[in-house]
Amino acid sequence: MLYRRFEKLIDIFKDAPTPAPPNTVFAFYIYYLRQVWPTFLALLVVGLIGALIEVSLFNYLSRIIDLAQTTPPKDFFSVHGPELIWMVVVALLLRPIFVGLHDLLVHQTISPGMTNLIRWQNHSYVLKQSVNFFQNDFAGRIAQRIMQTGNSLRDSAVQSVDALWHVLIYAISAMVLFAEADWRLMIPLGTWIVAFILSLMYFVPRVKQRSVESSDARSRLMGRIVDGYTNITTLKLFAHTNHEQQYAREAMRDQTEKSQLAGRVVTSMDTTITTMNGVLIVTTTGLALWLWTQSMISVGAIALATGLVIRIVNMSGWIMWVVNGIFENIGTVQDGLESISQPVTVNDQPGALPLKIENGGVRFDGVDFHYGNGNGIIHNLNLDIKPGEKIGLIGPSGAGKSTLVNLLLRMYDVQGGRILIDGQDISEITQESLRAQIGMITQDTSLLHRSIRENLLYGNPDATDEQLWESIRKARAEEFIPQLSDSEGRTGFDAHVGERGVKLSGDIELFARYAKAPVIAITGSNAKSTVTTLVGEMAVAAGKRVAVGGNLGTPALDLLSDDVELYVMELSSFQLETTDQLNAEVATVLNISEDHMDRYSGLPAYHLAKHRIFRGARQVVVNRQDALSRPLIGEGLPCWTFGLNKPDFHGFGLREENGEKYLAFQFENLMPVRELKVRGAHNQANALAALALGHAVGLPFDAMLASLREFTGLEHRCQWLREHDGVHYYNDSKATNVGAALAAIEGLGSDIDGKLVLIAGGDGKGADFSALRAPVAEHCRAAVLLGRDAELIAQALGDAVTLVRVDTVQAAVEQSARLAQRGDAVLLSPACASLDMFKNYEERGRVFAQAVECLS
Known part of the structure; x- marks a missing residue:
């Protein structure tokens, strides 16, 4: 099979050529590129031919115009038939073949193969490091650097070949064609190329530096705010609210100034490039027309010159951001070297022999x-x-x-x-x-995220079942282990336990045992952070001493306090896996859609994990419009419902009166929907869910409604950014699954006068994107796709809307701005995780917001 041939071109598990990778950036790049050089050579050749084919199409267009002027119409096909057939062969056969070869090399060979080759060799090397290496750094940061370094090295190498090489060949070919027509046509393009390179040399380092400064200022601001919130008791005791505001004010002013300075560079860069592009188009077209008036070139040459420069102009903005991305990726690789290329401090000596135990002294x-x-x-x-001999070591810490x-x-x-x-x-x-040869029982009893059997046999993988059972009986665990089960339905020895740091009793289980105040427990595939935050604000407005956290903000165990009157907890399916009895005062699953399918075998397993939240609950809140969220509960357990339809007894929903929609409880209108500062049907559903949860624990309606009127939403969750040329821009980067994207598309799409331009794509983690087709067809004008699974989303959407593929978020914003019309909204709601392109969804959202801010 063709795909399989290309997928096997790189052996990801090949041994590293040297014991340790280089510790300088250039040598590090050469070290890995040398291992895959045949693939990159093929990509260079394919890129060369592809660029030449694209330029030849413009040349053919020029040729057709000239032939049409010099050949009678009745003789055109008979005289020039062979040449036209050759043009058809190039356009319909050769071009698709080389585009296909390019995609096979990039997507089937380099993207998975080279990335994981780098990760495998780096992981194998880091595993040899001493314990001291891991104790002096965060395990998560080490793992992140290993994962990101492979991505960044690959991306920068592919971008250099894919973009810069393509444009280089394109520009050289254009110069050659201009020279064939008239050498003077080369002057504007040659001048532009020199000016463009100088602009890159000037602006790109400054954009990078200003971005780093802005990011550092943002980190300082976050640190000051978190420091105040973390020590809120001290702040309140010493009555230093004004002092704390001033402390944060200084950092916020600095962050604002740094962000504005970064924006100045981007604005100057875009303005400069746009001006240069305008000059190139005007001078080339004007020169071509003058040469034609002097009978020095043909009409076809005018079309050739104008078409090529417009194509080059269109690529210039893309190349500017690609170069910026290459520098950023090189920076990520350089950052990764701090962990990956450190020398191993504890090594086996050359010729080291295995230990031979005879007596054990x-x-x-x-x-x-x-x-x-x-x-x-x-x-x-x-x-x-x-x-x-048996000895004991005694002494203080x-x-x-x-x-x-x-x-x-x-x-x-x-x-x-x-x-x-x-x-x-x-x-x-x-x-x-x-x-x-040495048996060791450590103080840390953390378990590997593997089966019970694999954990028990880790010290001796070759042990027999009889030896395994003998150990279990000695530990008196023969009755306990068979009763274990996990979220996938595996039991006994096959049941999986948590990742490192997650014990059989999770932190939420321990929290539930010691929490003295009522607990509002909230989970769901989407909107749980928004609803949790909103319920917390409602409780504060009602005068409650409330603690908000769990998966959102402060960890559960850190919230425990005798002073708390109400806990509002956001819980993920991961946390619920290790929670047997939560015993919440009120619990809800807001909604369920496919998410984390890389962790669960399917939707039923994910559903099972989510519904653990209802165990021991005294009341439940149910989404009337999501059957998967409804628990199996006994008669007599209080149940409150919410939904976007008319409510009935014990229900919250929407009612319409005199043409105006209202949030309502049972048969009573509570407040007009227009008074909500957050827009979209999904935010109306969030408000109704929060009201239901607050009402279940006795919060007064006046306090809850006052909170709703002031709530402006959470960052990266359908967050309004700005209006530009009559188009509104929304950042919903938190929509990392299909369900979240559906909620945003349907909610916002039904709440605006125009259409949506959707920006989507990233790492779908095996999700099914087919559910997007109908709402996208109904509410969207176009979809701009990027990231690893852009093609899968495109296949799911089919011909529902206009599809545009881009490589960067910046390019996505530019394309969306061109596609959108007045009254429309541009919505970043990716339906995917961000790890194929960004550290997290927050970074993706920030890059989107910066690109939107740069629109002019």
């Missing part, structure tokens, strides 16, 4: 160790442990007990003296054989 001979500080911890330690054990395991190398086992210096034997 251990000797510490004049051992010194002080973590590189020059003194302290262990100094000139001499200790003999006889074979079979920091005395070196754990350090001594780690030295025996050779987690660190001693800084003086030596350690011997049966007379063998452990520095001269292999680390794997040493640790395989």
Whole structure:
């Protein structure tokens, strides 16, 4: 199969050519590009031919115009038939073939193959690092650098070949064709190329620097705000609200100034390029017309010159952002080198032999160790442990007990003296054989995110079932383990336990045991952060001492306090997996749509995890319009409902009176929908859900409605950004799944006079995008697609709307601005995660907001 051939061109598990990767950026790039050079050479060749074919089409157009002027119409096809057939072959056969080859090389070979080759070799190298390496950095940051470095190196390399090489060939070909027509046509384009390169050299480093400064200022502002919120009790006790406002005000002013300075550079860059492009079009077209009036070139040459420069102009903005993206990716690679290319400090010596145990005697001979500080911890330690002898190490914290054990395991190398086992210096034997001979029970009982069986056998994977059961009986776990089950329906030894740091009893389970105040528990595929925040604000307005957190903001266990009167908790399916009994005062699943399908085997498993929130609940709130969110509850359990239809008994919904819509409870209108500051049907549903939850715990309607009138929504959640040329721009970057995107499209689409231009795409994590087709066809004028799964979304949408594919968010905004008409709205609602292009959805939303701000 053709796809399989290209997918096998790169062996992702091949051994690294050297023990350690280089520690400089240029050498690091060469190190990995050299391993895949045949693929990139093929991409260069295919890119060369593709660019030449595209330029030849413009040349054919010029030729057709000239032939049409010099050949009688009745003789046109008979005289020029062979040439026209060749043009058809190029357009309908050769061009699709080379575009297809390009896509196969990029999407089937380089994108998955090269990326994971880099990740595999970096992961294999980092695994050899000492314990000290992992203790001096965050595990998440190390993993993130390994994952992102592969992406960034690949993207910058592919962009250089895919974009810069393509444009270079395009420009050279254009110059050649201009020279064939008349050498003077080369002057405007040549001048423009020099000016464009100088503009890149001037603006790109400044854009990068100003962006870094703005990001740093934003981080400082966030730090000051979080510092105040974290220490809110101290702030209140000392009555320093005004002081705290001034403290944040200074950081906010600085962040605003830095953001404005960054915007100035982007605005200047766009204005400069636009001006240069205008000059290029005018001078080339004017020169061509003058040459034609002097009978020096044909009408076809005018069409050729004008068409080529307009095409080059259209590519110029794209290239500017591509170059900026290349620099950003190089920066990410450079950042990754800080972790990936550090030398391994604990190495096996050349020719190291495996440990041979005969008696088991251990000797510490004049051992010194002080973590590189020059003194302290262990100094000139001499200790003999006889074979079979049992000893205990006693001492205060920091005395070196754990350090001594780690030295025996050779987690660190001693800084003086030596350690011997049966007379063998452990520095001269292999680390794997040493640790395989020593049994260790650690203080940390965290489990690997694998099955119970794999965790139990991790110390001895070759153990028999009889040996496994013998260990289980000794631990008195023979009755406990068979009762275990996970969210996938696996039981007993096959049940999976949480990731590192997640124990069999999760933090939400522990929180539920010790929380003394009522708990409002909220989950769902979409809108749970918005509803949680809104309910918290309602409780504050009602005078309650409330704690809000869980998956949103403060971790659950950090919220526990005797002073709290009400807990409002946002809970993810991951947290609910390890929660047996939550015992909430009121619980709700706001909605359910496919999400995290990379974690769950299917929608039923995901549904099962979400519905654990109802266990032990005293009341429930149900979405009337989402059957999957309705729990199986016994008679007599209070149930409140919400939905966008008319409410009945115990229900919140929408009613219409005299042409105006109202939020309503049962048969009573509460407030006009127009008074909500957040727009869209999905935000109306969020408001109704919050009212239902607040009413369930006795919050007064006047306080809840006052909060609704003031609520402006959360950042990146259908957030209004600006109006430009009669078009409104909305940032819904948090819509990382199909359900969230559907809510935004249907909610906002039904609430505006015009149509939507949808920006979507990213890492879909195996989601089914077919549900997007109908609402997109109904509410959207066009869809601009980008990211890893853009093609899958395009296939799902079919011919429902105009589809445009782009490579960057900036290009998506520019295309959307061209497609949108007055009264329309541009909506970033990706229906995908962002990790194929950004660190997180927040960064994606910020880049979108910056691009929207730069529209002029």
